[in-house]
């Protein structure tokens with residue numbers, strides 16, 4: 001009797017654990033990768049701390065109003081002419097960092113080689 005009870009208990013625990021893991025994986029998937037590496041053409045790739053931006057800014061649409069929540073989206077939109085080269089860099093990344101710096105708020109880099117890393 002006691003053994004059967006323990007068996008049910010551990011099966012219940014395992015099920016709860018699996019449900020928890022599935023929920024975590026789902027949440028992480030919706031928010032995308034914590035770190036991304038963006039293509040930066042001849043200047044070299046651009047490491048991008050995605051999760052830090054989500055935490056610092058809150059509003060997904062600050063960026064995703066311009067390109068969808070999909071890896072490689074910026075390159076696709078540049079290839080089909082929806083975005084011009086350096087548009088995201090100039091109108092989003094660097095603009096926001098420069099404006100926040102001027103306001104004395106935490107910001108990211110504005111110098112070419114702090115964003116672009118030569119391979």
Ligand code: HEC
Nearest residue numbers: 030031032033053054059060063069070071072073074075
């Ligand atoms: C500061 C800009 C910025 C903000 C704010 C932002 N993202 Fe992103 N996100 C990006 C960039 C850049 C990419 C990569 C696009 C590419 O590869 O072309 C991306 C990609 C993604 C992806 C696909 C990445 C993957 O791992 O498959 C998802 C999902 C995503 N974002 C969700 C979100 C959600 C949800 C929020 C708000 C909680 C958010 N993003 C806020 C810039 C941002």
Ligand code: HEC
Nearest residue numbers: 040041043046085086087088089093094109110111112115
């Ligand atoms: C805040 C980060 C950041 C800074 C600072 C920055 N870049 Fe970029 N750069 C990017 C990102 C992200 C992309 C890809 C998206 C785009 O093209 O808008 C990019 C794209 C590029 C491209 C490739 C465009 C293409 O499609 O071929 C070149 C070249 C470039 N940057 C040069 C520079 C130079 C030169 C500077 C300094 C004056 C600079 N970048 C500063 C983030 C940055």
Ligand code: HEC
Nearest residue numbers: 046047048049052056057062092093096097106107108109
């Ligand atoms: C709307 C504002 C905004 C936009 C758009 C934005 N950033 Fe930032 N960025 C920030 C803020 C705020 C921080 C500081 C976050 C912190 O301190 O945790 C930051 C920090 C960073 C850092 C980290 C610097 C360090 O100290 O390690 C990098 C790299 C960076 N941004 C790159 C980018 C790139 C590349 C893009 C464009 C794809 C981008 N950012 C778009 C606001 C922005």
